[in-house]
Amino acid sequence: MQCPQCSSTHIRKNGIKQGKQNHICVACGRQFIDTYDTPRTYSDDIKQHCLTLYVNGMGFRAIERVTGVHHPTxxxxxxxxxxxxxxxxxxxxxxxxxQRDELETFVGFEKNKIWLWTAVDHFRPGILAWVLGDHSGETFQPLRAIVGAGKCYFYVTDGWSVYPGLIADGDQIVSKTYMTRVEGENTRLRHYLARLHRKTLCYSNSEEMLRHSIRLLLHYLRFWDVPVPQ
Known part of the structure; x- marks a missing residue:
């Protein structure tokens, strides 16, 4: 047996690692095992199946328990x-x-709150645009720019204090009664994505991962399929 780093044959056993005999090179200190597993490859069907489970309310570890695919994968x-x-x-x-509304969640730990601001068409299903950030007007501005380009006749909101300063007088209707569309869309997000459930052990460790998850879910809710990872 030779060391894979220095080719020395002065090798000693050094315990068990992941169920296999571990060795150490006396000359350079490199540790290694006899044989390494060949990396597993997964078919497109398995990838799509795992992602479909994810956008139907299952967490990563639950998917691992059901499919056998490691959750980091x-x-x-x-x-x-x-x-x-x-x-x-x-x-x-x-x-x-x-219609515009905000959905509260958190990243990393429960006190690190973040808001998902969403905008929808009052007469059609689906989310038109969204932004992530705090509960201030600064976060709302990019959403206003995206949806404002559509030149809506009216905007229906829940009366949050930032809206009057950013929506022209006469263009805003404050009414929870007429917000059923946007509240229904936000409820669907909570229903389909485990990390948005109100009481869950699943949560986002990073804002980036939350963004990827929302993009994937919105695609799924629009087309009822998931892309194949390349």
Whole structure:
């Protein structure tokens, strides 16, 4: 037996690692085992199956228990797909009446709150645009720029204090009664994505991962399929 680093044959056994005999090179100190497993490759069907489970409310470790695919691998696939997708599927319909609302969640730990701001067309299903950030008008500005380009006649909101300063007088309707569309879309996000459930052990360790997850879910809710990670 030779050391893979210095080719020395002065080798000693050095315990068991992951169920296999571990060795150490006396000359250079390199540790190694006799044989390494060949990296597993997964078919497109398995990748799509795991991602479909993810956007249907299962957490990464639950997917691992059901499918046998290690959860870091599923996380990697979500990131791959998230990089490929736009924030929201494009729409050629200009909304005449827009609704806006905020969904509260957290990243890392429960006190690190973050808000998902969403905008929808009052008359059609689906989320037109969204942004992540704090609960201030500064976070709302990019969403206003995206949806404002549609030149809605009215915007329906819940009356949060930042809206009057950013929406022209007469263009805002404050009414929870007429916000059923946007509240329903936000409820669907909570229902389908485990990390957005109100009481869950699943949560986002990073804002980046939350963004990838939202992109993937919105694509799924629009087309009812998931892209294949490349």
């Amino acid at each position: 599923v996380i990697y696939w979500v990131k791959q797909v998230g990089h490929q997708l736009p924030d929201a599927p494009s729409s050629d319909k200009v909304p005449q009446v827009g």
